[in-house]
Amino acid sequence: MNEIITFLREKDCRVTTQRKAILESLAKCGQFFSAQQVFDKVKRAHPDMSFDTIYRNLNLFSAFGILQQIHLPKGDGSVFEITASPHPHLVCLSCGKIRCVDNELVDLTVLNEAVGSGFIICRYSLEFYGYCSACRPARRAAGGGKEADVCI
Numbered sequence: 001m002n003e004i005i006t007f008l009r010e011k012d013c014r015v016t017t018q019r020k021a022i023l024e025s026l027a028k029c030g031q032f033f034s035a036q037q038v039f040d041k042v043k044r045a046h047p048d049m050s051f052d053t054i055y056r057n058l059n060l061f062s063a064f065g066i067l068q069q070i071h072l073p074k075g076d077g078s079v080f081e082i083t084a085s086p087h088p089h090l091v092c093l094s095c096g097k098i099r100c101v102d103n104e105l106v107d108l109t110v111l112n113e114a115v116g117s118g119f120i121i122c123r124y125s126l127e128f129y130g131y132c133s134a135c136r137p138a139r140r141a142a143g144g145g146k147e148a149d150v151c152i
Ligand SMILES: [Zn+2]
Pocket: 092, 093, 094, 095, 096, 097, 131, 132, 133, 134, 135
């Protein structure tokens, strides 16, 4: 967590008491966490902090590349993960399990060359939705046994 604080200071981001409290609570939130989960943790020690403050700071940390936002399907909002390098995620449509994918799949240098000089890609958020190995057998049985029937 101290590395993150040092990193933010280097980027001229003021690490206020509020921000520090949020960062400290992130370490206790598990791998993937929602703004609501962070809010529930932070408000125990800082009852005056609003959900809006938490949400704005999580987005700010995402912009600095400390957090990555993962968008959930079916309008379930998003969760965050602490990460030093952005990478895509696999999200199961059935059980909601999230898996990290090696970031080598997405090469920003290659993408920027493909996009051309009219735009520069700085960061990304990429989710693939499908079914994990635990949920697939049930989907396959329901779809007549073919793997292709899983994707409906
Ligand atoms: Zn699943």
